[in-house]
Amino acid sequence: MTDTLRLPVEKVYEAELKALAKADDGQKPPGWALSPQSVVTYLLGGKAGKTEISAKYVGSRRLIETAVATLATDRALLLLGVPGTAKSWVSEHMSAAICGDSTRIIQCTAGTDETQVRYGWNYAQLLAKGPSRDALVPTPLYKAMEEGSLCRLEELTRMGSDVQDTLITVLSEKMMPIPELNDAVYATRGFNVIATANDRDKGVNDLSAALKRRFNVVVLPLPDDIDSEILIVTKRVNEMAQSLDLPVPKNAAEEINRVITMFRELRSGETLDGKTALKSPSGSLSTAEAIAVMVGGLSHSAFFSDGSFNAENLAPTVVGAVVKDPVQDKAVLAEYLETVLKKRRDYADYYAELSGMV
Numbered sequence: 001m002t003d004t005l006r007l008p009v010e011k012v013y014e015a016e017l018k019a020l021a022k023a024d025d026g027q028k029p030p031g032w033a034l035s036p037q038s039v040v041t042y043l044l045g046g047k048a049g050k051t052e053i054s055a056k057y058v059g060s061r062r063l064i065e066t067a068v069a070t071l072a073t074d075r076a077l078l079l080l081g082v083p084g085t086a087k088s089w090v091s092e093h094m095s096a097a098i099c100g101d102s103t104r105i106i107q108c109t110a111g112t113d114e115t116q117v118r119y120g121w122n123y124a125q126l127l128a129k130g131p132s133r134d135a136l137v138p139t140p141l142y143k144a145m146e147e148g149s150l151c152r153l154e155e156l157t158r159m160g161s162d163v164q165d166t167l168i169t170v171l172s173e174k175m176m177p178i179p180e181l182n183d184a185v186y187a188t189r190g191f192n193v194i195a196t197a198n199d200r201d202k203g204v205n206d207l208s209a210a211l212k213r214r215f216n217v218v219v220l221p222l223p224d225d226i227d228s229e230i231l232i233v234t235k236r237v238n239e240m241a242q243s244l245d246l247p248v249p250k251n252a253a254e255e256i257n258r259v260i261t262m263f264r265e266l267r268s269g270e271t272l273d274g275k276t277a278l279k280s281p282s283g284s285l286s287t288a289e290a291i292a293v294m295v296g297g298l299s300h301s302a303f304f305s306d307g308s309f310n311a312e313n314l315a316p317t318v319v320g321a322v323v324k325d326p327v328q329d330k331a332v333l334a335e336y337l338e339t340v341l342k343k344r345r346d347y348a349d350y351y352a353e354l355s356g357m358v
C-alpha cells in the first residue's frame with residue numbers, strides 16, 4: 001500500500017491493463033494503447049488471457065461501445081446525465097485504457113477562462129525574453145494535443161459559452177493557433193476529448209450548435225433495476241473499505257438493500273411494488289449518493305458501533321442525501337415515512353430514527 005490517498009486508475013489497475021495489452025490481438029486505432037474491444041472489456045469486465053478483468057462500469061454494453069467507437073473517430077465524446085451516473089468515472093477509466101493517462105484534465109467552472117483551456121504565459125520569462133515557446137505555459141489540452149492523448153473536460157457546460165467555443169477550432173481543425181508566436185500546435189494522432197456535463201445543473205451554459213456538432217453525445221442513465229444498483233454499491237463499498245483499511249460490516253448486503261430500496265422509491269415517485277404513489281425530492285438521489293451514505297456508515301460502524309451498519313448511524317447521512325431543500329424535501333421525506341415506512345415492520349428502526357430528524 002502506498003501513502004498516496006488516491007492514485008490515478010491507470011496505476012491502480014496497472015496489472016489489468018498490462019494483461020489486456022498482452023492478450024490484445026485486435027486492430028488499434030492510431031495512438032491507442034489497446035484495441036476498442038479491449039477497452040470495452042476493461043470497462044465492463046471479462047478476461048484477458050488468464051487474468052480476470054474487473055467490471056468498472058455496470059450498465060449497457062451498447063452505450064460503452066458507442067462511446068469507445070466515437071473516440072476512434074474525429075468526433076469528441078460528451079457524456080451526459082444527472083449527477084452521480086458515473087460520467088467522470090467512465091471518462092477516467094476510458095482515458096486510462098485508451099492512452100494510459102487519465103490525468104490530462106480541466107475542471108470547467110464559471111471562472112474558467114481561455115488561458116486555462118488554450119495556454120497561458122510565464123510572465124517573468126515573457127518580460128525577460130519576449131514571447132517564445134519557453135514562456136508559454138501549456139494547459140492539459142495543449143499537452144494532450146502534443147502527445148496524442150486524451151484530454152478530459154469535466155462539467156463542460158459550467159464554463160462560459162465564449163470559452164467553450166475556443167474548442168471549436170481544436171476539435172474541427174485539430175490545431176490550436178498561437179497568434180503571439182505566429183505559430184500553431186498541430187494535434188498528434190490519438191488526440192481526442194472526453195467531456196462530461198450534467199443536465200440537472202442550475203446555471204448551465206448550453207453548448208453552441210457549432211460546438212455540439214463536434215461531439216457525439218452518450219447519455220449515462222441511472223441503473224434501471226435494483227439488482228444492478230445493489231451490485232454497484234456493494235462493489236464500491238468493498239473497494240472503499242479496502243482503501244480506507246476498514247472492515248466491511250457483516251450485515252452490509254442487507255443494509256445496502258434497505259437503503260437502495262428507499263432511494264429508488266423516493267427517486268421514482270412510487271413504491272417498488274408500484275402500489276403507492278409518492279412525491280420525489282428535489283435532488284437526484286443517485287447511485288453515487290447511495291455509495292456516499294454507505295461509505296460514511298463504514299467508518300461510523302468501525303469506530304463508534306459494534307462493527308455493523310445500523311439505522312442509527314446511517315440515518316443522518318440518508319437525511320443529508322434526501323433533504324437538499326430544507327422545506328420541500330423534508331415534507332417529501334415525512335410523507336414517505338408516514339405512508340410507507342411506518343407500515344413496514346422490517347423498517348421500524350429507520351422509521352424511528354428518521355422520524356426524529358424531519
Ligand SMILES: Nc1ncnc2c1ncn2[C@@H]1O[C@H](COP(=O)(O)OP(=O)(O)O)[C@@H](O)[C@H]1O
Binds near residue numbers: 082083088089196223
Ligand atoms: N453504473 C455504474 N457503474 C459503476 N459505478 C457507478 C455506476 N453509477 C454510479 N457509479 C459510481 O458512482 C460514483 C460517482 O460517479 P461520478 O463519476 O462521480 O458521477 P458523475 O460524474 O456522473 O456525477 C463512482 O464512484 C462510481 O463508481
Ligand SMILES: [Mg+2]
Binds near residue numbers: 087196
Ligand atoms: Mg462528475
